[in-house]
Amino acid sequence: MKTLLLIEDEQSFADILLRRLSHYGYRCLHGMSNEQGLALAQEHQPTHMILDLKVGSENSLVILPQLRALLPQSRIILLTGYASIATAVEAIKLGADDYLSKPVDTKTLLAMLVGETKDMEVSDTNIMSPSRLEWEHIQQVLKSNDGNISVTARQLGMHRRTLQRKLLKKPTSE
Missing domain, CATH: 1.10.10.60 (Homeodomain-like)
Known part of the structure; x- marks a missing residue:
């Protein structure tokens, strides 16, 4: 079974995202902080992870290397409302598989979760x-x-x- 861990501090956004993804066969877990997310990752060994860049006053980039070392085969996506080239490059260097800016549509997110980014077109609406x-x-x-x-x-x-x-x-x- 596909298990997805979402590390996101905004409860309403997390509820919507988890509800969407559970319809597509993901067993969803939710951590409200970096520490809680790391604990859930160690306990449940998720196959997929989505991390918000800003989790409260913390930056989730600091736990990326730990998550990658713990679960090298898991798909990790960084999701942020404050997208920048610098953080995208840093996220990839630290172990993220993909980087998306909020808001994100379900089709794009699902494609990223399964690693089908090569065939995706970049539309003007995403820039x-x-x-x-x-x-x-x-x-x-x-x-x-x-x-x-x-x-x-x-x-x-x-x-x-x-x-x-x-x-x-x-x-x-x-």
């Missing part, structure tokens, strides 16, 4: 525009600073009012 990437990055830094505009602006190297104007704009759907 984020520069303005969308900027918005995602600003949101990530703002979240890490608990919503503090002044600290976030300093970290991003911009004036506080410039950041406030950028936050007022709706993110593009591109």
Whole structure:
């Protein structure tokens, strides 16, 4: 039987994803933290794993080498709302088989889980525009600073009012 371990701290997203995947024959397990995920991996030996990049205040890249060493034949996919080339390269180097940005459709996720990425077409809808990437990055830094505009602006190297104007704009759907 195919066993899937999801390490994800957002319960509502995890519930939706696990419900979807269980319909496709996966026995699903859910860890809310890196520690819980490692414990579940050791106990249940999953055949597939999906890791959120940001799990609470932790980064799941730190447990990738441990998971790969523990389960070398398992398929590991890193899933993130803050996709970047740098983290994608690092994730692959540390042992991930694939890297996807949220939101992800079921068809793409299932193809990644079985390793059928060679035949997949890259569509324009899967590529984020520069303005969308900027918005995602600003949101990530703002979240890490608990919503503090002044600290976030300093970290991003911009004036506080410039950041406030950028936050007022709706993110593009591109």
